[in-house]
Amino acid sequence: MSPIHPIFALAVLGLLASLVLLITAFFKVRSAGLKVLLVLIALVTLAPAGLVALAVFPEWVDVRFRSYKNFYAEIQPGMTRDEVMAVRARMYPEGGPRQKPRIIVDEAESLTFFMDPENPGDAVDCEGIIIFFKDGKVTSKTYSPD
Numbered sequence: 001m002s003p004i005h006p007i008f009a010l011a012v013l014g015l016l017a018s019l020v021l022l023i024t025a026f027f028k029v030r031s032a033g034l035k036v037l038l039v040l041i042a043l044v045t046l047a048p049a050g051l052v053a054l055a056v057f058p059e060w061v062d063v064r065f066r067s068y069k070n071f072y073a074e075i076q077p078g079m080t081r082d083e084v085m086a087v088r089a090r091m092y093p094e095g096g097p098r099q100k101p102r103i104i105v106d107e108a109e110s111l112t113f114f115m116d117p118e119n120p121g122d123a124v125d126c127e128g129i130i131i132f133f134k135d136g137k138v139t140s141k142t143y144s145p146d
Contacts (some may be wrong), residue, residue, distance in 0.1 A: 010048040018042040068099045068115045072129050072143050079138045109133055
């Protein structure tokens with residue numbers, strides 16, 4: 001059993017503190033100035049939760065992740081290698097806005113894609129899709145986040 005990372009604990013505490021502050025501001029405080037102050041503090045305490053949400057769901061703000069996760073979702077058990085490559089070609093057309101995922105491993109029993117970082121200085125390129133084949137058909141797939 002692994003311990004909870006401190007940022008997740010901060011996120012939960014921030015959500016709870018925000019909830020308490022907002023309830024206090026709207027139901028207990030009569031002064032407009034104090035209400036505004038409590039709402040602002042509540043927004044600040046939400047920051048760790050926002051950072052956690054963006055780390056866990058980068059597709060909310062980055063279209064590369066959204067496209068890549070859509071590509072993963074399109075791959076279905078029973079598809080052939082050619083069908084998987086056709087999905088890749090359809091979702092990442094030549095000259096399109098997104099660069100197609102790189103093939104890292106291409107073996108008879110598996111195929112592994114890595115998301116293209118699109119910017120040479122960008123270190124985000126470790127999102128992987130691992131596909132396993134048996135008798136030429138997809139038997140399972142795994143999404144490996146960064």
